[in-house]
Every structure is written in structure tokens, then in C-alpha cells.
Amino acid sequence: MGSNHIGSLALAFVEGRLPSLEHERVELHLASCGICRAEVEDLRHLADALSAAPRALAALASRRAPNWPSVRSKIAAAPRMRDYRHDPGMRPAFGLALIVILAMASASLFVSPIQGSAFAASGPALAVIRTPAGLTGLTDAPGGATAAAAGSTATLVLGHDQTPAPIPTVRQP
Structure with a gap:
């Protein structure tokens, strides 16, 4: 103690x-x-x-x-869900759905988007720098700081634009 x-x-x-x-x-x-x-x-x-x-x-x-037998009998008496996977009548419907899906997927591989449509404008915009001498470079930043810093008279054309716009000049301190 x-x-x-x-x-x-x-x-x-x-x-x-x-x-x-x-x-x-x-x-x-x-x-x-x-x-x-x-x-x-x-x-x-x-x-x-x-x-x-x-x-x-x-x-x-x-x-x-004592309650378990009544519970088990209620479970056994409950209606079963229908299994459509093994139903012979559903096989043609599944086959037709598969053919439609494959046809749409293969058609999307061969069809190109139309210029100027809503589909063409919804993609990501690539900035392409064009100068009078031709294509000088690509940039993913809309602003084209590389060409503007060099002092060129480049224009910026985005992937979904039809009209070129002048690149704003960037002054470095």
C-alpha cells in the first residue's frame, strides 16, 4: 500500500x-x-x-x-432483378449499339473540322508569329514577347483568328 x-x-x-x-x-x-x-x-x-x-x-x-427464418423467407420471396446480359433478345440491340459507337468513332478520325466553325474556335489557341520574311517562330503566350523584343514588325495570328493583329512592343528596363 x-x-x-x-x-x-x-x-x-x-x-x-x-x-x-x-x-x-x-x-x-x-x-x-x-x-x-x-x-x-x-x-x-x-x-x-x-x-x-x-x-x-x-x-x-x-x-x-426466432426472427431469422421469417427474414430469410422474405428475402427469398423478393422479386429478382432481370439479368439482361444473358437475354438472347437483347443481343441484337447490344450489337447495334456497338456498331453505331464504332462507326461514330471511326468517322471522327477521318472528318476534319470546318474552318470558321464553332468547333474550330473551341480548341486551344496557338500563337504563330509571322513576319514579312515568313514564319519566324511559335509561342504559346499570346503576346509574342520574343519577336517584339527584337524590334521586328511581326504580327500575331492565333489559331482561331482570321485577321492578324500587331504584337505589342515590350520595353525592357
Whole structure:
């Protein structure tokens, strides 16, 4: 009984595993120490609950067991979902859908977008720098800072534009 409390002897006391001399010493201590008395009381409640647990579980299982046959019969009586994968009448419909999808996919490979249509303008814009001498470079930044810094009279044409626009000049400090 170190530090004026019974400590680890409390559980042995509740379970009745202490020798008689040690048991009497713990009882004397419990008469004067409220902290240890509360700990022993908590351990008694816990021990009682644990000893009653197997009976409570058995009662719970016996209450649920009679209901299982009725649950199983309701599950068995429930209508089954129809499986269309193995239905011979659906095979032509699946085949036709597959042919339509393949035809659309192959047609999209061979058809080019029409210039000036909404489809052509919806793609990403590539900036092409054109000078009087011809094509000088490509840039993905609409602003063409490389050609403008060189002082050329380049024009910027975006991939979906039809009219060239002058590149703004960039002055470096």
C-alpha cells in the first residue's frame, strides 16, 4: 500500500484474491480513505457488469434467433432483378449499339473540322508569329514577347483568328 493508497491491490480485493492479513489491511485503509473506497466501488460495478455479460449476450441471441427464418423467407420471396446480359433478345440491340459507337468513332478520325466553325474556335489557341520574311517562330503566350523584343514588325495570328493583329512592343528596363 504505497503512497497512502491501495493501488493495484484494489482489483485483487474486489475479486477476493488477497490473503486474509492483506485483506484486513485493505479494509482498514478503505474505512479511512474516500479515494480508494470510490475506486473499489467502481471496480465492483465493473466486475458485476462483466459477470452479467455472458447472460445478457445469450438473452440477446435467443431473442433474435426466432426472427431469422421469417427474414430469410422474405428475402427469398423478393422479386429478382432481370439479368439482361444473358437475354438472347437483347443481343441484337447490344450489337447495334456497338456498331453505331464504332462507326461514330471511326468517322471522327477521318472528318476534319470546318474552318470558321464553332468547333474550330473551341480548341486551344496557338500563337504563330509571322513576319514579312515568313514564319519566324511559335509561342504559346499570346503576346509574342520574343519577336517584339527584337524590334521586328511581326504580327500575331492565333489559331482561331482570321485577321492578324500587331504584337505589342515590350520595353525592357
